[in-house]
Amino acid sequence: MQLSGWGNFPKAEARVSAPRDEAALAALVAEGSAIARGNGRAYGDSAISPRNTIDMRHFDRMLSFNPATGQLVAEAGVMLADVIDAFLPRGWFPMVTPGTKLITLGGAIAADVHGKNHHVDGSFRACVDWIDVMGPGGEVSRCSHEENAEMFDWTLGGMGLTGVILRCAIRLRPVKSGWIRQQMIPADTLSAAIDAFEANMGIPYSVAWIDCAAKGAHLGRSLVMLGEHAEPGEVPPRYRATPFKATRHRKIPFPMNAPGFVLNPLTVRAFNAAYYWKGARQKGTRIVDWDGYFYPLDAILHWNRLYGRRGFMQFQCVLPQDAAREGMQRLLSAISESGQASFLSVLKRFGPQDSAFSFPMEGYTLALDFPRSRAAIALMPELDAITLDHGGRFYLAKDSRMPAEILAQADPRAEAFAEWRRDRGLPASFASLQSERLHL
Amino acid sequence: MTVPVLILGARSDIARATARAFAAKRHPIQLAARGAEGLAADKADLETRYNVEVTLHDFDALDVAGHEAFVDGLPALPGIAVSAIGLMGEQAENETDPAKAVAVMRSNFEGPAVILGVLANRFVNRGSGTLVGISSVAGDRGRASNYVYGAAKAGFTAFLSGLRNRLAKQNVHVVTVKPGFVNTAMTAHLDLPARLTAEPREVALAIVQAVEKSRNIIYVRPIWRLVMTVICAIPEAVFKKTSI
Numbered sequence: 001m002q003l004s005g006w007g008n009f010p011k012a013e014a015r016v017s018a019p020r021d022e023a024a025l026a027a028l029v030a031e032g033s034a035i036a037r038g039n040g041r042a043y044g045d046s047a048i049s050p051r052n053t054i055d056m057r058h059f060d061r062m063l064s065f066n067p068a069t070g071q072l073v074a075e076a077g078v079m080l081a082d083v084i085d086a087f088l089p090r091g092w093f094p095m096v097t098p099g100t101k102l103i104t105l106g107g108a109i110a111a112d113v114h115g116k117n118h119h120v121d122g123s124f125r126a127c128v129d130w131i132d133v134m135g136p137g138g139e140v141s142r143c144s145h146e147e148n149a150e151m152f153d154w155t156l157g158g159m160g161l162t163g164v165i166l167r168c169a170i171r172l173r174p175v176k177s178g179w180i181r182q183q184m185i186p187a188d189t190l191s192a193a194i195d196a197f198e199a200n201m202g203i204p205y206s207v208a209w210i211d212c213a214a215k216g217a218h219l220g221r222s223l224v225m226l227g228e229h230a231e232p233g234e235v236p237p238r239y240r241a242t243p244f245k246a247t248r249h250r251k252i253p254f255p256m257n258a259p260g261f262v263l264n265p266l267t268v269r270a271f272n273a274a275y276y277w278k279g280a281r282q283k284g285t286r287i288v289d290w291d292g293y294f295y296p297l298d299a300i301l302h303w304n305r306l307y308g309r310r311g312f313m314q315f316q317c318v319l320p321q322d323a324a325r326e327g328m329q330r331l332l333s334a335i336s337e338s339g340q341a342s343f344l345s346v347l348k349r350f351g352p353q354d355s356a357f358s359f360p361m362e363g364y365t366l367a368l369d370f371p372r373s374r375a376a377i378a379l380m381p382e383l384d385a386i387t388l389d390h391g392g393r394f395y396l397a398k399d400s401r402m403p404a405e406i407l408a409q410a411d412p413r414a415e416a417f418a419e420w421r422r423d424r425g426l427p428a429s430f431a432s433l434q435s436e437r438l439h440l
Numbered sequence: 441m442t443v444p445v446l447i448l449g450a451r452s453d454i455a456r457a458t459a460r461a462f463a464a465k466r467h468p469i470q471l472a473a474r475g476a477e478g479l480a481a482d483k484a485d486l487e488t489r490y491n492v493e494v495t496l497h498d499f500d501a502l503d504v505a506g507h508e509a510f511v512d513g514l515p516a517l518p519g520i521a522v523s524a525i526g527l528m529g530e531q532a533e534n535e536t537d538p539a540k541a542v543a544v545m546r547s548n549f550e551g552p553a554v555i556l557g558v559l560a561n562r563f564v565n566r567g568s569g570t571l572v573g574i575s576s577v578a579g580d581r582g583r584a585s586n587y588v589y590g591a592a593k594a595g596f597t598a599f600l601s602g603l604r605n606r607l608a609k610q611n612v613h614v615v616t617v618k619p620g621f622v623n624t625a626m627t628a629h630l631d632l633p634a635r636l637t638a639e640p641r642e643v644a645l646a647i648v649q650a651v652e653k654s655r656n657i658i659y660v661r662p663i664w665r666l667v668m669t670v671i672c673a674i675p676e677a678v679f680k681k682t683s684i
């Protein structure tokens with residue numbers, strides 16, 4: 001079948017199997033060139049193998065929960081949304097969550113995803129106690145910081161290329177309500193936004209939305225949004241009796257691929273300006289529900305269709321702390337000069353990260369999305385070069401187009417990872433279009 | 441009213457989704473299947489997600505002599521019983537191998553009908569209960585491509601209809617489910633049209649709703665009622681020459 005990632009590019013003809021038990025999974029792995037796929041939320045070609053893509057969503061059982069430690073044991077195809085459904089009513093929330101809950105735990109581990117609390121809690125890895133990984137011969141090994149530690153290290157952020165993640169034990173966070181105390185800080189410049197992040201390092205959640213279309217004196221104009229889990233007493237009176245209950249958002253399905261002209265530099269510019277001014281009016285503190293705070297886009301099913309048939313590209317890099325101010329300024333100038341405004345642009349402070357091949361590092365990350373227009377494609381090498389110049393690196397879960405040389409220059413760990421895979425004979429067993437493109 | 445729910449054929453995707461949908465509403469769950477010990481992970485899943493009590497029970501629908509004893513062995517007489525038992529088989533094999541055809545006939549009709557009949561009598565004695573039989577639109581009209589399966593489902597549909605008629609005055613309700621295409625292990629090898637194909641979860645939610653509202657016959661996606669009305673209206677002289 002025709003398969004693509006969330007960005008609808010690239011599309012490839014791929015054989016997809018959806019095994020229901022370990023024996024069937026092992027038989028598929030034995031065929032080679034296998035890549036496990038979760039809910040298909042990686043943007044590019046991370047979870048596509050034309051010969052052997054393995055849909056893991058039948059492995060969707062939660063196996064145990066320990067309320068003393070908050071440890072949940074679950075199969076890799078369980079979705080973060082299911083974890084929230086089952087455990088928020090009991091006062092638990094994922095320790096780390098990206099901007100969508102429609103991802104599997106296996107995918108979260110393979111990409112070692114991060115959330116708005118990276119500067120305090122680190123990446124998803126920080127909540128993972130152990131994982132069970134199936135190797136080329138169908139053998140399953142338990143991996144943790146103590147046991148098979150090397151395998152554990154490479155699998156977190158290893159994009160499914162070390163084996164198939166079968167099960168995991170993750171720790172959830174106790175929360176007192178399903179509500180978030182959000183503080184909105186309008187920042188008129190990039191520098192002001194970074195100052196706001198630095199001044200609020202103790203607040204657990206922080207993220208900034210950047211108006212990428214703003215120019216000149218307004219370059220980097222942003223809304224910095226801080227958040228903390230609210231106390232039961234702060235919950236709006238209507239919901240106070242059931243502080244964990246979700247306020248049901250109606251899901252709005254995006255029905256079809258939008259025609260190409262819907263998102264053009266002009267509409268994007270208008271949207272960004274309107275969004276900024278609306279946000280600036282909401283300056284200050286408000287209590288918002290978890291779903292709207294963490295997952296605004298999940299309310300629009302198939303929002304990726306907004307970009308039309310040609311799909312879109314994500315660009316996400318991180319720059320080290322000492323180069324971040326200057327580097328971000330240059331990235332934003334390049335975008336603004338190109339006239340290719342990104343529809344949704346997000347800036348975030350990362351804290352320290354200690355892992356073998358995960359994306360984050362201490363500094364600032366910028367995430368952008370562009371429709372796949374010729375002009376946007378032409379802009380990418382420029383953004384790559386600025387990132388390299390400032391000692392930054394790239395997020396593989398978002399990547400659909402990076403050349404292997406760029407990855408190699410940005411991230412010496414890539415070659416070490418490839419070598420580790422070769423030493424174990426893994427490339428024949430586990431491969432994706434991305435691993436082939438990037439020579440992993 | 442959170443009565444225990446018995447799921448027959450609990451390994452099926454539709455059955456698993458149905459067990460979850462009832463457990464989410466706090467019903468204790470009894471999972472019955474051949475080799476029930478293999479469902480330990482499903483038991484754990486229901487317990488972990490929903491904090492409900494779950495028990496596993498060995499059950500072979502074809503062992504009709506054992507059905508009374510099977511019901512006796514349950515921790516409690518369920519308030520709701522759902523049969524997801526079925527066997528599609530290969531039509532071409534069913535045409536040439538009588539043993540295979542008999543297996544399809546027995547697995548879709550005899551076994552499910554007998555166990556629901558046994559449960560029906562117990563429900564009558566108690567004075568309450570709901571029986572849910574998953575049949576199929578394939579039973580609405582025999583077609584060349586799967587008439588052995590279809591005929592067995594037709595028998596099951598007729599059985600459920602008669603049972604409903606018999607029990608209507610005794611506070612025992614019978615729901616007939618004709619799901620249309622469903623994306624499950626049974627159909628994994630087929631290329632099904634997306635608009636006509638339901639996910640197991642959709643079927644499960646439709647079943648829970650049908651039980652709560654005492655519906656008689658449900659087609660999960662409404663379009664199937666229309667499709668089957670049209671198929672059933674085609675005159676036999678024309679129908680026999682088609683290949684639907």
Ligand SMILES: NC(=O)c1ccc[n+]([C@@H]2O[C@H](COP(=O)([O-])OP(=O)(O)OC[C@H]3O[C@@H](n4cnc5c(N)ncnc54)[C@H](OP(=O)(O)O)[C@@H]3O)[C@@H](O)[C@H]2O)c1
Pocket residue numbers: 448449450451452453454455473474499500501502523524525526527528547551574575576577618619620621622623624625626627
């Ligand atoms: N999928 C569809 O498109 C579709 C459409 C209309 C109706 N249906 C009906 O929906 C129901 C569930 O089917 P499914 O799609 O989920 O497929 P399935 O996985 O093949 O489910 C059938 C289940 O019946 C069980 N079973 C068969 N013979 C049995 C026996 N003698 N004793 C105990 N259990 C037995 C099987 O158990 P084992 O694991 O032990 O083999 C299996 O779990 C079936 O009645 C099917 O006919 C399905």
